[in-house]
Amino acid sequence: MTDNMWTLNLLGCWQLRRLGQPVQVASRQRRLITALAIVGPRPRTAVAGLLWPDSTDRQADASLRVALWHVAHELPGLLRDAQHLLALDPSVAVDFHGVQHSLTHAYAEPVPIEALRTGELLPGWYEDWVISEQERFRHLRVMALDAAAERALAEGDADTAETAALAAANLEPLRERSVVLLVRAELAAGNINGAQRSYRRFRSLCQDTFGLEPGFQLSQLMRSELQARVSALVPS
Structure with a gap:
């Protein structure tokens, strides 16, 4: 054969x-x-x-x-x-085997963003054993996308970081780490309005789902940005 x-x-x-x-x-x-x-x-x-x-x-x-x-x-x-x-x-x-290997080693080995934005595992299958594998695979994708966003930010590539972080946030909308990376990327790209929209969207989702405000890191990030914008308007 x-x-x-x-x-x-x-x-x-x-x-x-x-x-x-x-x-x-x-x-x-x-x-x-x-x-x-x-x-x-x-x-x-x-x-x-x-x-x-x-x-x-x-x-x-x-x-x-x-x-x-x-x-x-x-x-x-x-x-x-x-x-x-x-x-x-x-x-x-x-196909699943190769993608799974790339996702598992994403922190050590850079993976192209397009490879991380792969299709869902067995969409439309609802058996218990499939659902558990789907959730595990989705979590691997999110962690790999977070790693790609962090790496891109460290390299000064705000556009790639934003693409990766947005994909991660879409997969797990309540994952605050992904939203923090998304807001950081948008701020780094000069997309202030986008960062504010991302923050407000996540804040509303947290309040509707848990009755809670976003965590300290994200809230502090937005406060720092607001303070910086106010300071820029004040004459020296």
């Missing part, structure tokens, strides 16, 4: 391709393939319990056997079943 005979996209729209051509996959097999792509090699019993948690062990095992039979006959070479472990074949190229 040639390298990357199979490619699997989990970000944005789910898509399996064989030698570059899209392949239609039924729901049961799609869930099995996706689970192995995300959680990695697992014993049969673990995979059956993950995918059919509300079924009895016998029913879950039967459902898994049916899915495996279809994959083996319709998508040969995609999965491995050895030593009591189920796994994707190592040659399968999965």
Whole structure:
């Protein structure tokens, strides 16, 4: 089998391709393939319990056997079943794996902003195990975007910092650290009105959600900016 005979996209729209051509996959097999792509090699019993948690062990095992039979006959070479472990074949190229690696190492290795503004993981999937992975992936993206914003600010690149911080704030609107970075970037770019709008939007969200004011760092940042603007208007 040639390298990357199979490619699997989990970000944005789910898509399996064989030698570059899209392949239609039924729901049961799609869930099995996706689970192995995300959680990695697992014993049969673990995979059956993950995918059919509300079924009895016998029913879950039967459902898994049916899915495996279809994959083996319709998508040969995609999965491995050895030593009591189920796994994707190592040659399968999965977009999620590369992006996840970049996000995990974003503090040590600079990552292009466009690579961080990737699609959502499995949008429209609502199973519990998928939701937990979606939340973990979203948090990784936010932390990586924060790191990119901090790095750009340190390098004097206010525009890149603003792009990264805004993407992070859109992913987690109540994450104050991202909003602080966004306001700092807007101030550094001379976008005073934008910084004030970002602050007011976040303040309103905090009050509506928690009945609280923003934290000290963000409030102090805005007070300092206001004081600086007042001082600039006072004749020396």
